[in-house]
Amino acid sequence: MSKEKQRREALVYHAKPQPGKIKIVPTKPYSTQRDLALAYSPGVAEPCLEIAKNKENVYKYTSKGNLVAIISNGTAVLGLGNIGPEASKPVMEGKGLLFKIFADIDGIDIEVDTEDVDKFIETVKMIAPTFGGINLEDIKAPEAFEIERRLKEELDIPVMHDDQHGTAIISAAAFLNALELAKKKIEDVTIVVSGAGAAAVSCTKLYKAFGARAENIVMLDSKGVIRKDAENLSEAKKEFATDRKIDTLEEAMVGADVFIGLSIADIVTPEMLLSMADNPIVFAMANPNPEINYDLAIKTRKDIIMATGRSDHPNQVNNVLGFPFIFRGALDVRATGINEEMKMAAVKALARLTKQPVPEQVNIAYGETRLTFGRDYIIPKPFDQRLIHEIPPAVAKAAMDSGVARAPIEDWDKYREELMLRSGNDNKVVRLLHSRARSNPKKIVFAEADHLDVLKAAQIVYEEGIAEPILLGRKDIILELKKELEFDADIPIVDPLSDEFDERHIRYATKYWESRKRKGTTLYSAKIKMRERNYFGAMMVLEGDADGMISGYSRAYPTVVKPILEVIGRATGVKRVATVNIMITERGPLFLADTSINIDPNAEELADITQMTANVATTFGFDPVIALLSYANFGSSPHQNAIKVREAVRILHQSNQDLVVDGEIQMDFALNKELHESKFPFSKLAGRKVNTLVFPNLESANITYKMLKELNKADSIGPIMVGLRKSVHIMQLGASVEEIVNMTAVAVIDAQEREKRKQAKITK
Ligand SMILES: NC(=O)C1=CN([C@@H]2O[C@H](COP(=O)(O)OP(=O)(O)OC[C@H]3O[C@@H](n4cnc5c(N)ncnc54)[C@H](OP(=O)(O)O)[C@@H]3O)[C@@H](O)[C@H]2O)C=CC1
Ligand SMILES: CC(=O)C(=O)O
Numbered sequence: 001m002s003k004e005k006q007r008r009e010a011l012v013y014h015a016k017p018q019p020g021k022i023k024i025v026p027t028k029p030y031s032t033q034r035d036l037a038l039a040y041s042p043g044v045a046e047p048c049l050e051i052a053k054n055k056e057n058v059y060k061y062t063s064k065g066n067l068v069a070i071i072s073n074g075t076a077v078l079g080l081g082n083i084g085p086e087a088s089k090p091v092m093e094g095k096g097l098l099f100k101i102f103a104d105i106d107g108i109d110i111e112v113d114t115e116d117v118d119k120f121i122e123t124v125k126m127i128a129p130t131f132g133g134i135n136l137e138d139i140k141a142p143e144a145f146e147i148e149r150r151l152k153e154e155l156d157i158p159v160m161h162d163d164q165h166g167t168a169i170i171s172a173a174a175f176l177n178a179l180e181l182a183k184k185k186i187e188d189v190t191i192v193v194s195g196a197g198a199a200a201v202s203c204t205k206l207y208k209a210f211g212a213r214a215e216n217i218v219m220l221d222s223k224g225v226i227r228k229d230a231e232n233l234s235e236a237k238k239e240f241a242t243d244r245k246i247d248t249l250e251e252a253m254v255g256a257d258v259f260i261g262l263s264i265a266d267i268v269t270p271e272m273l274l275s276m277a278d279n280p281i282v283f284a285m286a287n288p289n290p291e292i293n294y295d296l297a298i299k300t301r302k303d304i305i306m307a308t309g310r311s312d313h314p315n316q317v318n319n320v321l322g323f324p325f326i327f328r329g330a331l332d333v334r335a336t337g338i339n340e341e342m343k344m345a346a347v348k349a350l351a352r353l354t355k356q357p358v359p360e361q362v363n364i365a366y367g368e369t370r371l372t373f374g375r376d377y378i379i380p381k382p383f384d385q386r387l388i389h390e391i392p393p394a395v396a397k398a399a400m401d402s403g404v405a406r407a408p409i410e411d412w413d414k415y416r417e418e419l420m421l422r423s424g425n426d427n428k429v430v431r432l433l434h435s436r437a438r439s440n441p442k443k444i445v446f447a448e449a450d451h452l453d454v455l456k457a458a459q460i461v462y463e464e465g466i467a468e469p470i471l472l473g474r475k476d477i478i479l480e481l482k483k484e485l486e487f488d489a490d491i492p493i494v495d496p497l498s499d500e501f502d503e504r505h506i507r508y509a510t511k512y513w514e515s516r517k518r519k520g521t522t523l524y525s526a527k528i529k530m531r532e533r534n535y536f537g538a539m540m541v542l543e544g545d546a547d548g549m550i551s552g553y554s555r556a557y558p559t560v561v562k563p564i565l566e567v568i569g570r571a572t573g574v575k576r577v578a579t580v581n582i583m584i585t586e587r588g589p590l591f592l593a594d595t596s597i598n599i600d601p602n603a604e605e606l607a608d609i610t611q612m613t614a615n616v617a618t619t620f621g622f623d624p625v626i627a628l629l630s631y632a633n634f635g636s637s638p639h640q641n642a643i644k645v646r647e648a649v650r651i652l653h654q655s656n657q658d659l660v661v662d663g664e665i666q667m668d669f670a671l672n673k674e675l676h677e678s679k680f681p682f683s684k685l686a687g688r689k690v691n692t693l694v695f696p697n698l699e700s701a702n703i704t705y706k707m708l709k710e711l712n713k714a715d716s717i718g719p720i721m722v723g724l725r726k727s728v729h730i731m732q733l734g735a736s737v738e739e740i741v742n743m744t745a746v747a748v749i750d751a752q753e754r755e756k757r758k759q760a761k762i763t764k
């Protein structure tokens, strides 16, 4: 994507549909007069009085314990410099978003309009009673050092300047791992640090704590190498001033083992890299642009171990890996501060985690086949679910061991389980879906490309590398809409009504007629049919001119299903097709079936649908835990509808003993783990979190998914068609651009899976 396009996209992202990235949502009921009397006057007086009696009760009755202030004065915003408090707000809101999605912490951004250290400290102290923790952000050095030191001394809640310690923790973990790969010892390596600000000083101090030697370090600020013979050095810079009689970065880099960049973009040249020692470790962490471009660095030195602060390259060394999890651990034991022991514990936990086998979901999320500890993987990825499981407990334990925890954890298993639940509601399925599609994009026909939303979706998938679209529809309209969308990429356009495609028309019509000539189709009617987009598009897929197709945006579902079934038909050995919807809910993703095709399946059909749904869940990286739903529980009703579901479960238990499936079961027992376990301890689902729901008939499935979608505002992916001979998927009438994009990713993944199976057969 061009820089200009990226700029525009970033601005639209922040402006629409409502300005900003954060909003506040109530956590208590508020619909009745009774609710309001509790939420506000008179009921609210009771917790006020309890807190007045004992301040600690504020943690019991308010959101303080999970609320972190992200405070900046805008004096060192990323590597953009002193751009002021208002201009820092998008970054602070961004940190709030990351606190929420990674660690379920409510982060509120506060921008303070002062560069005066005393006034800043006073302001933070005065608002501190509101918060469980204070994350100081993007405040320039040397003021940042004094601000943090004094606030830590004067407040009894965790205070951390993230640019100092978050960065130090993450980079130290990556550094220790990189040294291991380079087979070098921290005591021996020579280190060049570009930058002498908040981040650089704190990182270098931590490396010293891990054994780096002062005489091996050269630090530079905006004026060049910081030398002992310089005048007016700040205390922080004095600690790292060198005896060496050198002045420039170029001189410092000769023979160096390590470069740490926490300064500004593009100050390191390929020549400087070439002058470094063997297996150089280069962490160019300035944001948004590193001290040297990643690709240039990799091209320059094959033996480099390279990291940046950016998410678009391997080895993202960015404090996003730290602050959500460090604060989570500190808040959960109500620590009075974040001390050295807690930081060290976080470093070790991060370094250790990198060397553990990487879960498949992380590979899928990043479009990798097999991430393993090595030059391109020296630090975990931010979307690694294990971070929330591993880092906060390590931090919490260190807080307890070092005596700063006011609410020690007693049951670690329960704590870990709570941590897992905290990460359940983000939209990782969508992420998985897109990354997986991007790993091997396929040619997808957009059968209704002459509709603005469909074309917009095609543009997004093209630009994001999710698919190679083929635009099917009226050519003149598509060209006009493309202009409107500034979609100038050269993409194939196929107009079934145009003469250009006569050869294909005849070929497709003949093929279609051959397969249906004994079912009343004439060659003439076949030719007429090929002028219809769904017949033509489906034939493109059948004939291998495309890998998949999506349609259904502008017509009712049954009208689109008919041609698809006629042309594509069922896969070999499959008795019926069905559809699955993935609902992104607060409790995590739920796979629902059959939402669109089989009106009243019998027991055997229900068993088939269940098995196909389980396969879909597995494809997306989830272990299916399946409830077969009914209005009754395990034999409680003699009615044939309940018996049908019971029989389907029996068939499944017999045919696939590894499948985690049970029923018949009511919805509340299926979704409520505790309820389920207490009443039906014998069930295969007892003690497990159900993620797949198979309904007894189409009505119940379809009504449920639409209700979830509308009332809960749950995002839905699907309906995903299963059982067809090719990757063809039909959206619901009027699907949104986002839904079309997701469906395209589904079609791509489906095509990838088919290709894999085909190749596996050939190699057999
Ligand atoms: N990847 C990550 O997780 C993180 C990255 N960072 C990045 O680190 C950088 C610094 O942030 P922070 O420490 O908070 O900011 P500060 O303002 O505290 O420090 C900036 C430092 O960079 C120095 N500097 C400026 N120009 C040059 C130059 N040409 N050569 C060498 N040093 C130079 C300044 O020198 P002087 O002292 O003379 O003014 C100062 O010491 C930013 O780019 C930021 O995005 C920060 C935190 C986390
Ligand atoms: C990542 C970060 O905090 C910074 O660049 O300032």
Ligand SMILES: [Mg+2]
Residues within 6 Å of the ligand: 078, 137, 138, 162, 163
């Ligand atoms: Mg920062």
